[in-house]
Amino acid sequence: MIRVMLVDDQPMVRAGLGLILRSQPDIEVVGECGDGSEVVPCLSHRAPDVICMDVRMPGVDGVEATRRVRATGGPPVCILTTFDDQDVLWSAVDAGAAGFELKSATPENLIEAVRTVASGGTWIDGTLLGPILASYRQFARPAARFDNRINALSDRELDVLRLMARGASNREIADHLNLAETTIKSHIGTIFTKLGARDRAAAIVFAYDTGLVHPRR
Numbered sequence: 711m712i713r714v715m716l717v718d719d720q721p722m723v724r725a726g727l728g729l730i731l732r733s734q735p736d737i738e739v740v741g742e743c744g745d746g747s748e749v750v751p752c753l754s755h756r757a758p759d760v761i762c763m764d765v766r767m768p769g770v771d772g773v774e775a776t777r778r779v780r781a782t783g784g785p786p787v788c789i790l791t792t793f794d795d796q797d798v799l800w801s802a803v804d805a806g807a808a809g810f811e812l813k814s815a816t817p818e819n820l821i822e823a824v825r826t827v828a829s830g831g832t833w834i835d836g837t838l839l840g841p842i843l844a845s846y847r848q849f850a851r852p853a854a855r856f857d858n859r860i861n862a863l864s865d866r867e868l869d870v871l872r873l874m875a876r877g878a879s880n881r882e883i884a885d886h887l888n889l890a891e892t893t894i895k896s897h898i899g900t901i902f903t904k905l906g907a908r909d910r911a912a913a914i915v916f917a918y919d920t921g922l923v924h925p926r927r
Contacts (some may be wrong), residue, residue: 712828715741715758717749717775718790719767723813727762727790730817737824746775753784760828763807765791765798773801780806788827791838799838800845803911809833810842810911831879832910839918846915860920862904868922870897874910875917 714731716724716739724742731737741756743749747770749761761779765772776787788809789802799810809827811820812835823833834842863871866887873883880898884891898910907913917923 712737712824713740713757713759714738714824714828715743715749715752715756715761715785717743717746717761717767717772718764719744719769720764723764727820730820731824733817734821737821746770746772746778749775750778750782750784753779753782758785760785760824761787762824763787763789764813765789765795765802771798773798773805776802776807777805786827786830788823788833793841796841796845798845799842800849800915803842803846803915804908806909806911808909808911810838811835812837826877829879831877832874832914833877834911834914842915843919846919859905859916860922863901867897867901867904870894871901871913871917872923874898874901875914875923 716727718724728739741752763772786808789807790813809823811823826833880891880894884894905916
């Protein structure tokens with residue numbers, strides 16, 4: 711059972727999200743918060759597997775709340791956003807968010823995003839990839855503009871990064887490359903170190919930005 715916490719300052723939005731997620735036999739909504747400041751104190755007694763987090767809230771916003779959750783070793787966070795939030799997308803990646811889904815997404819996409827992020831994967835809605843890359847180029851890349859980080863990766867590490875950027879889990883990457891899952895985890899750790907990426911989402915953004923993989927049409 712996937713345990714989900716919903717964080718949004720609008721009760722009607724939380725109710726709608728909860729209705730969608732509770733319709734699935736493998737998903738349970740275990741808690742709701744109306745402000746980012748409430749999230750960390752709720753973790754110990756709610757024990758969610760994944761947090762669906764609104765990025766814009768009047769108190770502590772979703773970016774700062776995500777940073778606090780990840781700093782405590784809390785569960786992965788799936789950011790719920792709109793096209794009006796493009797300026798904060800890279801900040802959310804940098805804070806450690808593992809998923810990005812539009813608030814206008816279909817119920818099917820929301821459910822898939824929750825399942826993917828809860829399983830340790832990364833989910834980026836296809837329509838958000840362009841805005842995330844634009845935000846990355848504006849706020850993150852100029853300080854180290856097109857360095858040779860990609861050249862530091864071995865052929866095997868490039869294979870792993872490509873598959874990771876396509877949304878494959880560690881298990882799926884291991885099966886595809888005929889390697890042990892522990893070996894894949896080791897490769898991913900090395901990739902993070904060489905790219906200076908703090909997590910999977912940041913590495914995936916780098917992979918798309920450098921043209922290592924291209925968005926699906």
